[in-house]
Amino acid sequence: MIFKCKNCGGNAVYEPGRKKMYCPHCESLDSEDIVRDKSITQCANCGAPITIGEYTSASKCAHCGSYIVFDERVEGVYEPHLILPFKVNKEMAVEALNTEFRKRTFTPSGFLSEKSLEGMNGMYVPFWLYDYQANYDFAGTGTKVRTWRSGDTEYTETSYYDIERHMHAGFDKVPVDASLGMGDGEMDLMEPYTYADLEGFDPKYMSGFFGEVYNQEAPELEGRAKEKVKEASETLLRQSLGGYTSITPRNKNLNLERDGINFALLPVWMYLYQYRGKTYRFHVNGQTGKVVGKTPVSKEKVLAYGLSAMVFVSTITSLILTILEVL
Numbered sequence: 001m002i003f004k005c006k007n008c009g010g011n012a013v014y015e016p017g018r019k020k021m022y023c024p025h026c027e028s029l030d031s032e033d034i035v036r037d038k039s040i041t042q043c044a045n046c047g048a049p050i051t052i053g054e055y056t057s058a059s060k061c062a063h064c065g066s067y068i069v070f071d072e073r074v075e076g077v078y079e080p081h082l083i084l085p086f087k088v089n090k091e092m093a094v095e096a097l098n099t100e101f102r103k104r105t106f107t108p109s110g111f112l113s114e115k116s117l118e119g120m121n122g123m124y125v126p127f128w129l130y131d132y133q134a135n136y137d138f139a140g141t142g143t144k145v146r147t148w149r150s151g152d153t154e155y156t157e158t159s160y161y162d163i164e165r166h167m168h169a170g171f172d173k174v175p176v177d178a179s180l181g182m183g184d185g186e187m188d189l190m191e192p193y194t195y196a197d198l199e200g201f202d203p204k205y206m207s208g209f210f211g212e213v214y215n216q217e218a219p220e221l222e223g224r225a226k227e228k229v230k231e232a233s234e235t236l237l238r239q240s241l242g243g244y245t246s247i248t249p250r251n252k253n254l255n256l257e258r259d260g261i262n263f264a265l266l267p268v269w270m271y272l273y274q275y276r277g278k279t280y281r282f283h284v285n286g287q288t289g290k291v292v293g294k295t296p297v298s299k300e301k302v303l304a305y306g307l308s309a310m311v312f313v314s315t316i317t318s319l320i321l322t323i324l325e326v327l
Contacts, residue, residue, distance in 0.1 A: 001034050016088060021207070125179050126212050173195045182268075
């Protein structure tokens with residue numbers, strides 16, 4: 001499917017800054033009509049042949065520049081339950097990168113050049129969101145140690161306590177990315193998202209962006225979700241056990257019951273930067289603007305900085321020697 005402007009026939013896209021569908025050709029707002037086309041081998045707008053990946057659900061025609069959402073990959077078993085619309089547009093994402101990296105002295109000069117930014121794209125990354133109820137039973141022995149001095153003698157008193165905790169906690173929408181092309185560590189660093197802004201799936205939000213269906217089924221990835229819940233449960237337990245000098249567990253039993261699973265699309269800006277034959281990946285959270293990535297180091301800048309430092313030291317040394325000669 002493609003979203004066409006009723007007024008001029010141009011490709012209407014979702015504009016995060018306006019929170020509306022927008023036609024960049026005639027600048028109309030919310031003027032879109034859906035044109036459906038079940039083909040995944042040709043553009044729904046110009047009919048040109050297109051090639052898409054195994055998991056692609058939304059893409060851009062290289063011939064006419066139209067953004068296409070592929071019907072059969074957003075319907076049936078591939079239809080997302082939820083979508084988190086982009087709030088950060090491209091200009092905002094670039095500014096987030098600028099803010100994060102402008103203070104890094106040795107970043108290459110062309111890092112955010114206009115030419116290199118041409119390939120920056122927004123993408124809806126597939127996620128499974130898991131809901132759990134956690135019941136944690138804990139028993140152990142805690143100690144509190146008190147030390148004091150009386151005269152020349154130091155005394156230590158150790159008190160022992162039986163500790164029991166029966167903790168219940170609900171965990172909603174625990175995210176695990178379902179894209180093989182996105183690094184798990186990078187996607188984990190994209191968190192947190194504000195899930196209160198999730199909406200029921202509407203394909204119009206995908207117009208203007210790239211997208212994927214889930215690459216892996218929910219059962220394959222549930223282990224990662226459970227690990228996240230276990231870590232969070234341990235943190236909550238530790239917070240409830242403050243004030244003890246030491247704690248020795250006798251019994252720890254964490255029981256997780258899954259409440260539900262949702263397939264969701266979450267927004268990410270992707271920027272690939274080529275430098276000295278190596279590709280550097282950067283991601284910007286499309287809702288919060290959080291930046292993840294590590295910039296390369298320009299050897300020329302490091303050398304220039306070193307030479308400048310040497311010249312500065314040399315100048316100061318000469319000045320000191322001159323003053324000493326005068327004295």
